[in-house]
Amino acid sequence: MRKRYRIAIALLIAGILLLSACSNNTNGDTPAGEGVASGGETSAVGTAANxxxxxxxxxxxETETLRVWASPPSWVGNLExxxxxxxxxxxxxxxxxWVRANMEDYRDKLNLMLAxxxxxxxxxxSWGIGxxxxxxxxxxxxxxxLNELIEKYGSATQQVLAYNxxxxxxxxxxxxNIYGLPAINECYHCTYSHKMWINQQWxxxxxxxxxxxxxxFYQVLKAFKEKDPNGxxxxxxxPLTRGSWQGGIDFFLMNAFIYNEAGNRLMLQDDQVVQAAxxxxxxxxxxYLNRLYAEGLIDPEFMLQDDNKVKVLTGLSPQENRVGAVASGAMAFVDWSEDNKVKEQFVALPPLTGKEGVAYAKQYAFGLGSGNFVVTKEAKNPALALRFADAIYQLFIDGDYNLYGEEGDVWVKAREGEVGLDGQPAKYNVLKSGEQPNNFTWGNGLNTFMTADWRNTQVVTPGTWNHEKILYDETKDKYVGKGPQQQMPGSFMMPEAEATEWEELNNAVIKYLDESVDKFVTGNLDLDKDWDTYLSNLExxxxxxxxELTQSAYDRQYKGK
Incomplete structure (x- = not known):
């Protein structure tokens, strides 16, 4: 553990997936870090000796109780x-x-509780505290x-921090200080998740x-519209619609004109933050997008679409399918039933080249989520709280696939000769993938440590349709190596005043940009008459x-300025 863990004993830390409480003062007047200075040696509930x-x-x-606030998806049953x-x-x-809030509305409930x-x-x-x-x-x-707690009790957490x-x-x-523990997910296909899927059969x-x-692409969409490809x-x-995950109508196609980070549409060029939008x-x-929409090539309901609605459009057979292309990070927009051949119609479309020769694939930085585990001042045994999160990391390190559910029911160990997504020897085979509802996992929102080795060693059976294998291969063959010269970091730490200002501005900018993209695409805003007003509003x-705040944070955190 690095020296600054010893130096930062009196400081506060919050985590990424779990909030652990570390102080027995319930009046809120304990100086920052005082509850951790002893390393959780004594408490009203338990002791480090236990x-x-x-x-x-x-x-x-001896059994101890920990009160855990969690926000799993609604399809996860009773946590007890x-x-x-x-x-x-x-x-x-x-x-x-357990204290439960569902993923769908967790942020409002979390903010209310914290306030x-x-x-x-x-x-x-939780899913992450900003x-x-x-x-x-x-x-x-x-x-x-959490610094001293990590040093004393976080053997698995130390391995996570040392990983990258x-x-x-x-x-x-x-x-x-470290206030939150991260969720690590080296998802190969997620790194290039702004994909377009096109109907190869059509x-x-x-x-x-x-x-x-x-x-x-424009000519293909016109043919899809006019020539009855489903017969x-x-x-x-x-011709073109969108799915739920990474399905922004501009996410894939804008990269043929300028690199599109999505979100606040800030990009990094030569260490300088550039406002792409x-x-x-x-x-x-x-x-270009407006042209597609004006000619009826984009689904008029695209702003309201999600995977479940698009599944109705793609149907249960190629003859029922009405969809030619879908902007989406994965193929969750089709039914995966074994006898449904629609899922076999779609392939990923490589980045398109625009008139000026631009052809990018959006590339995400290292798969890290921040603030999923934190310890609150209510924790009577902070050491126990840290060990709770550390145990989750340890399960990932140990290759304990019971995180997916019970062995023999949800997963089994790979047999000799079976291979994983990357063609290397496999370690486990998932029998129930994405089953909803279920009551055998905690769903998403853990302080995960899903390395590439963990994800890629899932069994792939030759000759069968496997969604994860398709995502892996299509990413490898069509998107890897086509990202920008520089990636915008996925996380910034700033002084409190700057961080608060940045978050407020970021939320407002994203909301306005998302709304403006939709309005320009549909023609509710005119790209000639309304462009100057759009720029003025952004300012x-x-x-x-x-x-400016992003540039300052980047320089300070990643350039050492």
């Missing part, structure tokens, strides 16, 4: 009766008292610093090649200031 050696199971000799809850409690000897500081849990296991909140609530003493130097830098606050039916340019004698084809190339990309909202 803990076993770090990195071993069970965690405690959950199979993995029982498995984890038995393995760790920790009794979990009121009422009914606080020991730890929060950097601004980590810094603010850390400085107030609501979240405890980016991790520790990304989760360390400007005051030197291309074959019409004698068309896979389009390589924006103009060729039902009806003009019911929808005010550039002439961005305007031309919008003009008023604070796009320039957002870029």
């Amino acid at each position: 803990l076993t050696e770090p990195g071993t199971f069970p965690i405690v000799k 009766d959950n199979w993995f809850t029982k498995y984890f409690e038995e393995k760790t000897n920790i009794k979990i008292e 009121s500081q009422t009914d606080m849990p020991d730890v929060i296991l 950097n601004a909140q980590q810094i603010a609530y850390g400085s107030q003493g609501l979240f405890l610093p 130097p980016i991790i520790e830098s990304a989760i360390t606050a400007p005051d030197g 291309l074959d039916e019409l004698g068309l090649e896979l389009p390589k340019t924006t103009e060729e 039902n004698g009806k003009a019911d084809e929808i 005010i550039q002439p190339e961005w305007r031309e990309g919008l003009r 008023k909202i604070g796009y320039n200031r957002l870029a």
